[in-house]
Amino acid sequence: MEFLIADTFTGSLARLTGDEQKIAKTTAFDFQMNPVNPGMALHRIDKSKDKNFWSARVGRDIRLIIHKTKESLLLCYVGHHDDAYAWAERRKLETHPKTGAAQLVEIRERIQEVVVPQFVEATVPTKTAEKEKIFASLSDDALLGYGVPTEWLADVRAADEDSILGVAEHLPEEAAEALLEIATGGKPKPREVAPATPFE
Incomplete structure (x- = not known):
């Protein structure tokens, strides 16, 4: 099984504090050595559109987002619980x-706003230059x-x-x-x- 690290993981790791980075790096290494370690509390992210996203517990509030298939494990993101889950869901x-x-x-x-019509007097719109x-x-x-x-x-x-x-x-x-x-x-x-x- 291949173990891969995405650019998004290294970018998100850099946004953590020094102590959080240490435990995230240790967990990533432990995960590489033993991906089925029960101490990681690995579970599928239910709300994700991609059903191969999983979450691993790094610390009290830090989660590691992993894309897991039969052939590979890809470290995708690390962050605080809600932020990490929101990242994976999108x-x-x-x-x-x-x-x-x-x-x-x-x-x-797609978010569609329902517009309620209002009747107002027509005004002549001023012509603005449309940007290229x-x-x-x-x-x-x-x-x-x-x-x-x-x-x-x-x-x-x-x-x-x-x-x-x-x-x-x-x-x-x-x-x-x-x-x-x-x-x-x-x-x-x-x-x-x-x-x-x-x-x-």
């Missing part, structure tokens, strides 16, 4: 359709080639100079870096196609 691990890379993708949830959509000229295939997840294509296309950073925060790191390079006038290389399994 993500899924998938293989990118074009690049073949394994990506932890933030799940899109940075990625409007790029094809879906080109965006996928930079690692943009399929479900985020519409948001990326709608991004302008005011919203690009907000969109980039929700994308996998390689996609965000490529889009920010394009936004600043650069031309990143499309990602190379990964091997048959993203964990090789």
